[in-house]
Amino acid sequence: MTIEQLADTLHQTPTELIQLADRHIRTVQMWLCSRAPDAIRWEGLGVDVASTGLPVPILNLALGKRYPPETPEATIGDEIERVKAIFAERNVPWYWWLGPNPQPSTMSQLFLSHNLWFEPPALPAVLVPLPARPVDYNPRIQTWRAANMVDLETASTIRRLAYRFPEGVGSHYYEDMADDWLSSDSVRLYLGGLEADTPAVIGTSIQVDGVIGLYALATLPTWRRRGLGKALLARMMADAAAEGHRFAVMTASPYGYPVLKQFGVEHLFDYELYSLP
Template identity: 25%
Template sequence: MTYGLQDLLERMDHNLAEHACHLHRTHAPMTVEESADILISDSGLADDTFNIVARARFTEQTAAARIDDVIAATRATKRPFSWWVGPTSTPNDLSQLLVKAGLPASDPESAMWIDLNETVNPTADNVPQLRVDMATEPKHLVDYAAVLGHGWDPPSTTLPEFVTRTADAALLDSCPAHYLVGYVDGEPMATAEVFLSAGVAGIYAVMTAATHRRRGFGTSMMAAALELARAYDHPIVVLQASAEGEQLYRTLGFHTSGAYLEHPIR
């Protein structure tokens, strides 16, 4: 592995935080508040998918006061937020402190990584009926949002609006995000995203339409995402996985090193 484990986890956390805010930076009234010890990304939408608190670097002495500050600031917006706590968040008991402050924790998601230079053929079997395209025009992003939004429970009504607002930046050659859409007979049925930041490729939004699950589309989308990361010379690939997803990613050669917890702020 190119990086030491602690360095890798720091890069993973940076990738997640930047993924949460990179489109916000140039789309007012979206905002990004970033200091040495916290990042707060606010889309202006009433959806905690796009309103994120991340990269907490509090000390034991400052944690209680800073937690109160962040909760007050986010609640003042009257919009929901999600606070992500990862393996490098500090202090080490941050998640417990957030629970004490009234922010319950979700089920943990595994922090996973793979080094494509040390893995033999980390690809899935090809699914002939699935055509995978990288988004190069607004229609691709509309299709991406349709599949991903309907895959959430409940389905997202704000994802199409977010995609519409940010499509211009998302389709720039300089954008670190690369969106993949899987089509069956011309209809969008699966998604994945590859986000290049902090020297690693983050994999996000691996989703298959409910009508087409358990046909190998998810593994094929992951294979396409890994191939894209390799093509962009980012052999270290990271992701956050549910308990169900972790089993799939292990079969592709991913390792688990810690976990992420999501704390909703309502």
């Protein structure tokens, strides 16, 4: 299915669909990177910054917006240097996400002139129509929503090990925002495992302005390629469809893309991630 066909099915224009997905993803990433005890946020003219202060690039982000037309190049350059200074002051690695149809179109060249380099591969943004395409997975796999602090502690451990964070980094990530994950219906944390007492996979669903997105799917390294991620995605997509959502927004890692394709996801655009050399 092309983006045009998908947009027509959802009664949107392709441009509206891309803008909606980009806005949702940036909003969620800002929120995820600002929910930590030492987190900061900063809003610029063409970029928003959120930083947990933890020494992991994906937890310290500059999320590019479109600069107003005819913004002087010098103004953009000053803002790029301001962002670099923010992260330098915090002494953390970071990424600048450049999204679809950047304004100005020369942003990648401006980054190079300020010693920011594209770090491949690009990060695809995808959309899955709901209900999703049925997939087969091990029926023994159990999935559930986080319901207590033990679930949150387990999820933090799974996330840290799956993403290979340095020892001790992000050890209390979900516990630090327990009220969000345990008390809000728009923010959900899911776990799964072959048995309820051996959770090995996590995922989140986050709703913003009536649009739902699925994020942070992570499986313990020793449990990969056993269908746990597929089962958890099926559960999250089924819950979203049951609540009337017609689609879900996601980003897709190179490892997860083949699994996502089984659910019928459609590629919308790519984010380019820039960083210091």
